[in-house]
Structure formats: C-alpha cells, structure tokens
Amino acid sequence: MAWLMSLGFVHLVSLLSLGEAKVLSDLSDGFCRSYTFGANIVNDVLYMVDLDGGLIPGDTNSSNNYLVQLDLSSSFSTDDGEKYKMSLVDSEVPKIKGQALWSDKANTTLFTYGGNYLDVASVDQGLWTYTIADGSWKLQQTSIKPVRLQGGAYVDAPQIQAAYWVGGFQNSDTTPAITDSTVDYATGMIQFNTTTGTFTQLDAPFAPVQQGALVYLPIGEKGVLVFVGGEVPSIQNGINATLTPNQWNYAWVYDIAGNKWYNQTTTGSVASRTQFCAVVEKDLSTSSYQVYVIGGADYKSKDSLTDVYVPIIPYRTIQPNTDSPAPIYRSHRSNGFKPRR
Numbered sequence: 001m002a003w004l005m006s007l008g009f010v011h012l013v014s015l016l017s018l019g020e021a022k023v024l025s026d027l028s029d030g031f032c033r034s035y036t037f038g039a040n041i042v043n044d045v046l047y048m049v050d051l052d053g054g055l056i057p058g059d060t061n062s063s064n065n066y067l068v069q070l071d072l073s074s075s076f077s078t079d080d081g082e083k084y085k086m087s088l089v090d091s092e093v094p095k096i097k098g099q100a101l102w103s104d105k106a107n108t109t110l111f112t113y114g115g116n117y118l119d120v121a122s123v124d125q126g127l128w129t130y131t132i133a134d135g136s137w138k139l140q141q142t143s144i145k146p147v148r149l150q151g152g153a154y155v156d157a158p159q160i161q162a163a164y165w166v167g168g169f170q171n172s173d174t175t176p177a178i179t180d181s182t183v184d185y186a187t188g189m190i191q192f193n194t195t196t197g198t199f200t201q202l203d204a205p206f207a208p209v210q211q212g213a214l215v216y217l218p219i220g221e222k223g224v225l226v227f228v229g230g231e232v233p234s235i236q237n238g239i240n241a242t243l244t245p246n247q248w249n250y251a252w253v254y255d256i257a258g259n260k261w262y263n264q265t266t267t268g269s270v271a272s273r274t275q276f277c278a279v280v281e282k283d284l285s286t287s288s289y290q291v292y293v294i295g296g297a298d299y300k301s302k303d304s305l306t307d308v309y310v311p312i313i314p315y316r317t318i319q320p321n322t323d324s325p326a327p328i329y330r331s332h333r334s335n336g337f338k339p340r341r
C-alpha cells in the first residue's frame with residue numbers, strides 16, 4: 001500500500017512538472033497586462049518581443065521569453081487569442097524591457113536594441129537579430145559595438161534602410177559597469193543602417209534627454225525625423241538629477257539627407273506628457289503629415305492620459321516630394337498589450 005501511494009505521488013509530481021514546462025504556442029489561454037515590450041509591424045504582421053511567460057495566463061514560468069506574432073492581413077479579434085502566435089525567444093538572447101524593435105527594407109529581419117534588464121544587468125553584447133524566414137536569433141555584427149541605452153526615443157525607417165535612437169541613458173539596469181544609482185545620459189543620436197549593420201553616432205543640437213517620441217516622415221530626399229516631448233536632466237552624468245519636461249510649442253526636426261536639425265514651432269495644442277506613443281498620418285486632403293500623440297501620463301501628477309489622441313503638427317513647411325511619393329509610414333511605440341485597429 002505504501003508502495004502504491006508513493007507511486008501515485010511520483011506520478012502526480014511528474015504531471016505537475018510537465019504542466020509547468022508547457023510552452024505556449026498562442027494566447028488562447030487569455031491576454032496579459034504587459035508593458036514596454038518591443039513592437040513593430042513588418043509586411044502586415046505585428047511582432048511583439050519580450051512577453052514574460054510569468055505574466056501570461058496558461059504559463060507560469062517567468063524565465064520564458066516570448067515573441068508574439070499577429071497577422072494583420074486577416075481578421076482578428078482581441079477576444080480570441082488563437083491568432084496571436086507565440087514562440088520562445090532563444091534563451092541566449094537577454095531578457096530586456098523597453099527595447100526598440102527595428103526591421104530591414106526587405107522585411108526579412110528584426111533587430112532589437114536598447115532597453116533595461118529585469119534581473120542583474122549582464123555585459124552588453126549589442127543588437128540581436130531575428131530572421132523571420134526560419135525563426136532564428138543571432139547576435140548582429142556591427143561596425144562599432146553600441147552601448148545599451150534605455151529610456152530613449154526611437155523609430156524604424158525601413159524604406160531608407162535605417163533606424164534611429166535619440167537620447168536615453170545608461171544606469172545599473174543597462175550595464176554592470178554602473179553599480180550605484182548613477183545615471184549617465186547619452187548625447188546625440190544613433191543611426192543604425194539595417195542593411196549594412198553600420199552604427200553611426202550623429203550629433204543632436206539638444207541637451208541630454210529621456211523619453212519623448214521620434215517619428216519618421218517620408219518627405220524630401222531621404223525623409224525627416226521629428227522629435228517631440230521628453231525630459232531634460234539637470235546633470236548629464238550623476239546621481240539625483242532633476243528632470244524638466246520639454247515644452248510642446250516646438251519640435252526638433254532632422255533632415256536626414258542634409259544631416260541638419262531645425263527647431264520647428266508647432267501648432268495645435270497637446271497636454272504635456274511622458275511615455276506616450278506617436279504616429280504619423282498623411283492627411284490626403286492637404287497632402288500634409290500630422291503627428292499624433294497617444295496615451296502616456298502627466299509627468300508631474302503621473303495621471304495616465306489613456307486614449308487622448310491629439311494632432312500636434314500639421315506639417316506643411318516641407319512639401320512632400322510628389323514626383324516619387326514615399327509610402328505612408330506609421331511609427332508605433334506600444335505600451336499596452338491589446339493592439340487596436
């Protein structure tokens with residue numbers, strides 16, 4: 001009898017561990033609340049990286065790190081998780097939050113850059129790439145090894161084979177080299193060529209900055225970047241910097257081909273905010289581009305500003321190049337889990 005009981009016990013244990021080791025293949029068990037995961041749309045497929053299994057219903061293992069894919073070309077519903085396909089991110093790839101997820105012009109590769117470690121920060125190895133065709137992960141070879149920054153603003157511009165990151169900082173969540181509460185703010189901007197793997201450090205006219213949003217407008221020879229919002233630290237490198245939110249009556253505009261920054265006055269009104277999303281829409285009636293900001297929170301009160309949707313830059317000062325119109329591009333930074341359409 002004792003023998004039977006212990007056999008039963010062993011059986012139960014192995015069933016339990018089998019259950020725990022289950023790796024999910026889609027979100028049929030339900031959605032989770034998650035934040036600051038990397039997101040991008042490539043070839044009409046939405047990719048979301050760094051979804052922690054510990055937060056996902058049906059999975060209890062916080063060591064699991066998922067990539068979720070949703071085909072936007074067919075109908076889907078946020079009530080039905082089956083179409084949200086999941087695969088485990090290679091365990092060699094560090095688990096990071098707040099990463100940028102970029103893509104190449106050929107729609108074959110995703111790149112992750114930046115962000116902060118949830119556990120102990122390990123030595124930064126650089127960018128990781130995901131090859132869509134075979135689902136493989138590998139370390140990207142780059143011209144110079146970039147440092148890992150978090151809290152910057154970033155945008156993907158696959159049509160010109162580039163991705164950009166402005167501002168942000170290093171701290172003990174990004175590098176083991178910092179062991180106290182020092183925050184080392186970046187100056188300038190990074191350009192990553194998604195075809196050649198070339199990393200270029202570009203100057204920016206503004207002081208170190210965190211957060212804010214960067215969008216790409218396909219105007220002129222190579223397009224322009226627009227940076228809005230953000231908070232400026234009182235010291236570039238140190239402890240206990242105080243942060244001052246930027247005004248919203250202007251935006252920084254970068255002409256990519258000319259490598260020049262402009263301070264552009266904005267029209268419209270928008271409630272000052274932090275950690276928001278920004279998207280670009282072409283207004284067909286006026287052929288202008290409008291930058292919308294969505295969500296985020298009031299910097300001081302921390303009240304969230306969900307679902308606020310305000311146009312801030314009816315952008316007419318630079319006329320779109322109508323001879324060879326570039327495709328409309330929407331930039332996304334997603335802070336909520338359920339995507340909307």
Ligand SMILES: *[C@@H]1O[C@H](CO)[C@@H](O)[C@H](O)[C@H]1NC(C)=O
Pocket residue numbers: 020021022061062063064065091
């Ligand atoms: C949790 O996930 C990690 C990484 O995917 C795996 O190595 C480990 O075996 C899993 N643990 C359990 C209890 O399933």
Ligand SMILES: *[C@@H]1O[C@H](CO)[C@@H](O)[C@H](O)[C@H]1NC(C)=O
Pocket residue numbers: 041042043044045105106107327
């Ligand atoms: C890549 O995907 C975008 C849509 O996300 C599409 O407009 C573009 O034509 C695709 N490029 C190639 C080379 O397939």
Ligand SMILES: *[C@@H]1O[C@H](CO)[C@@H](O)[C@H](O)[C@H]1NC(C)=O
Pocket residue numbers: 160161162193194195196
């Ligand atoms: C990236 O490299 C490709 C190939 O050399 C080049 O054609 C493209 O213009 C580069 N992109 C930018 C933004 O410089």
Ligand SMILES: *[C@@H]1O[C@H](CO)[C@@H](O)[C@H](O)[C@H]1NC(C)=O
Pocket residue numbers: 239240
């Ligand atoms: C930072 O602020 C903390 C809490 O107010 C204080 O204890 C510490 O001495 C400050 N450190 C520096 C370097 O200013």
Ligand SMILES: *[C@@H]1O[C@H](CO)[C@@H](O)[C@H](O)[C@H]1NC(C)=O
Pocket residue numbers: 206247249250263264265
């Ligand atoms: C940009 O110009 C606006 C006025 O149009 C001014 O208020 C703002 O301080 C300028 N920004 C910087 C960083 O110089």
